[in-house]
Amino acid sequence: MLCSLLLNSCTDDSPFKTLTVLEKIKEQGTLHVITRNTPATYFQDKNGETGFEYELVKRFAEHLGVELAIETADNIELLFARLQDPKGPALLAAGITYSPRREHQAKFTDGYLDVVPQVIYNSRSKRPKQAKDLVGKRILIVKDSVHEERLLQLQQEHPELSFEVSDQVETIDLLRMVDENQIDATLVNSNELAMNQVYFPNIQLAFSLNPSMQLQWALNRAFTTLDDSLITEINTFFSRLEQDETISQLSERYFGHVDTLGYVGVNSFAKHLQQRLPRYETSFRRNATKFNLDWRLLAATAYQESHWDPMARSKTGVRGIMMLTMATAKEVNVMNRLDPLQSIRGGAQYLAQMLDRLDDGVREQDRLWFALAAYNVGLGHLEDARMLTEKAGFNPNSWLDVRLHLPRLAEKQWYSQTRYGYARGGEPVHYVNNIRRYYDILTWVTQPQLEDTSIAGQILHAPGIKTQTTTEN
Structure with a gap:
C-alpha cells in the first residue's frame, strides 16, 4: 500500500x-x-x-x-x-x-x-587448521547464507569437500549441534560466536576465512x-x-563478554552473608510477610540478581538489588531502583504477581520455581515452554518437565512454533537452580538453633555443601 x-x-x-x-x-x-x-x-x-x-x-x-x-x-x-x-x-x-x-x-x-566468517569445531576433536582439513567432516550451515557461497568457493579448490544446508536452523542451533557432536563443524560470523560461545563449553574457533565482511x-x-x-x-x-x-x-x-549464571564459591557467599545480608534482612523479612513470601526465598532471589549490591547494573539497563527493569519498576511503583528498600519491596511485589498470574493447574512447590523462571525470562516465554512441554506429551504443570523444555526456546525448530519466539531458555533453568541452592543454605543457617550463631561458620556445614574454596564465576 x-x-x-x-x-x-x-x-x-x-x-x-x-x-x-x-x-x-x-x-x-x-x-x-x-x-x-x-x-x-x-x-x-x-x-x-x-x-x-x-x-x-x-x-x-x-x-x-x-x-x-x-x-x-x-x-x-x-x-x-x-x-x-x-x-x-x-x-x-x-x-x-x-x-x-x-x-x-x-x-x-x-x-x-x-564481521569475520569463522569455522567452528568441537574442542574434543582434532582442530582443523585450514580448508583442506574440512574434507570428510560433517558440516551444516544456514541455507542461502553467505557461508554457503564461501563453501561453494572452497569446493572449487577442494572438490572432495562436502556440506549440507538447512533453512530449519539458525546460528545458535548450529553451535549447539557442534557442542553436542551432532556435526563436526559449521560456519558462523564472529559476532554471533562471541555472543553465544559462553553457552557451549565444547565449541572452539578452528580458523577464520578472509576477507572480513560488513x-x-x-x-x-x-x-x-x-x-x-x-x-x-x-x-x-x-x-x-x-x-x-x-x-x-x-x-x-x-x-562482548556475556556473563554466565553460576553458583559462587562457598567462602564468597559466606562473606556476603556476614557483610551484606544484615543490612537488608529486615526489609526482606518485612516485604516477604507483606506479600506472603518466604523471606529467605526473596533474599536468595536478590542474591542471584545482584549479590545484594544495591548499585548493581546489567548491560541491558536493569538495576538495583532486585535488578528491576524500568518497565517493571513502573509497574510496581518503584521510583528509584537504586534505593534498596524500594527495590526489595518492588521485587517482592513483582514475584508475588508472577505467582498470582500462573495457571491454576500449577500447584504447591512448583509454583515457586515457575514464578522464579517467569521473574527471569518473562511469563510469556514461560507459557511458551509449558506449551512445548504439553505438545511433547509431558506435564506442563511440573517444573521437572518444563525445565527440560525451556532450553528449546533457543532452538529454531521449537521457538518458531511459539508466540513469543526466541529466548535463552537455558538461563531460567540455571537461574532457578542457583536460587534453590542459596535458599537451601539460608534455610539451614537461619534455623532457630542456628540463628544466634555465626552464619559464616554454619554455612560450611550445611547439608550438601562442600567446604573447599571455589572462585566466583
Missing part, C-alpha cells in the same frame, strides 16, 4: 509529486522493517523487544520521528522474498551481508559492523528505484552512530 502511494505520488497529477521516499515515510508515520527472530538480531526478553538489529532500527525510526513496525521471517529466502514484494517492508535489518548473488534482490546500505541493511528496490533519499539518510545515520560510538557500545553489549 505504501509503495503504491509512493508510485502514485510521482504522477503528474498528484499533489504529492515533489515528495521523496523519505518524506513519504515520514508522512505515513511508520517505518516497516523485516528481520529474523534470533539472539543476534531481534527477540523478546524480560525487558521487552531487544536485539542488536532491533536497537539500531529503533534508533533510526526515532531519528525519523516515526513508529517502528517489525515483522519477522523464518529463513533468509523468505526475508528476501518479502523484501522484493512491492507492497513489502521498506528495509531488511537482519545481520545480512552483501554478496553478488543478492545484487538483484535488494539495494544495500553502507556497512556498519565488521553487516548491512538491504532496501526494497521498489523504494530505491524512485529516489535515493532513504538509503542516503540511512548511510548518514550509520556514519553518525559510528562517530558517537553508539554502534561500538551496542556491539559490546550484545557481542
Whole structure:
C-alpha cells in the first residue's frame, strides 16, 4: 500500500509529486522493517523487544520521528522474498551481508559492523587448521547464507569437500549441534560466536576465512528505484552512530563478554552473608510477610540478581538489588531502583504477581520455581515452554518437565512454533537452580538453633555443601 502511494505520488497529477521516499515515510508515520527472530538480531526478553538489529532500527525510526513496525521471517529466502514484494517492508535489518548473488534482490546500505566468517569445531576433536582439513567432516550451515557461497568457493579448490544446508536452523542451533557432536563443524560470523560461545563449553574457533565482511541493511528496490533519499539518510545515520560510538557500545553489549549464571564459591557467599545480608534482612523479612513470601526465598532471589549490591547494573539497563527493569519498576511503583528498600519491596511485589498470574493447574512447590523462571525470562516465554512441554506429551504443570523444555526456546525448530519466539531458555533453568541452592543454605543457617550463631561458620556445614574454596564465576 505504501509503495503504491509512493508510485502514485510521482504522477503528474498528484499533489504529492515533489515528495521523496523519505518524506513519504515520514508522512505515513511508520517505518516497516523485516528481520529474523534470533539472539543476534531481534527477540523478546524480560525487558521487552531487544536485539542488536532491533536497537539500531529503533534508533533510526526515532531519528525519523516515526513508529517502528517489525515483522519477522523464518529463513533468509523468505526475508528476501518479502523484501522484493512491492507492497513489502521498506528495509531488511537482519545481520545480512552483501554478496553478488543478492545484487538483484535488494539495494544495500553502507556497512556498519565488521564481521569475520569463522569455522567452528568441537574442542574434543582434532582442530582443523585450514580448508583442506574440512574434507570428510560433517558440516551444516544456514541455507542461502553467505557461508554457503564461501563453501561453494572452497569446493572449487577442494572438490572432495562436502556440506549440507538447512533453512530449519539458525546460528545458535548450529553451535549447539557442534557442542553436542551432532556435526563436526559449521560456519558462523564472529559476532554471533562471541555472543553465544559462553553457552557451549565444547565449541572452539578452528580458523577464520578472509576477507572480513560488513553487516548491512538491504532496501526494497521498489523504494530505491524512485529516489535515493532513504538509503542516503540511512548511510548518514550509520556514519553518525559510528562517530558517537553508539554502534561500538551496542556491539559490546550484545557481542562482548556475556556473563554466565553460576553458583559462587562457598567462602564468597559466606562473606556476603556476614557483610551484606544484615543490612537488608529486615526489609526482606518485612516485604516477604507483606506479600506472603518466604523471606529467605526473596533474599536468595536478590542474591542471584545482584549479590545484594544495591548499585548493581546489567548491560541491558536493569538495576538495583532486585535488578528491576524500568518497565517493571513502573509497574510496581518503584521510583528509584537504586534505593534498596524500594527495590526489595518492588521485587517482592513483582514475584508475588508472577505467582498470582500462573495457571491454576500449577500447584504447591512448583509454583515457586515457575514464578522464579517467569521473574527471569518473562511469563510469556514461560507459557511458551509449558506449551512445548504439553505438545511433547509431558506435564506442563511440573517444573521437572518444563525445565527440560525451556532450553528449546533457543532452538529454531521449537521457538518458531511459539508466540513469543526466541529466548535463552537455558538461563531460567540455571537461574532457578542457583536460587534453590542459596535458599537451601539460608534455610539451614537461619534455623532457630542456628540463628544466634555465626552464619559464616554454619554455612560450611550445611547439608550438601562442600567446604573447599571455589572462585566466583
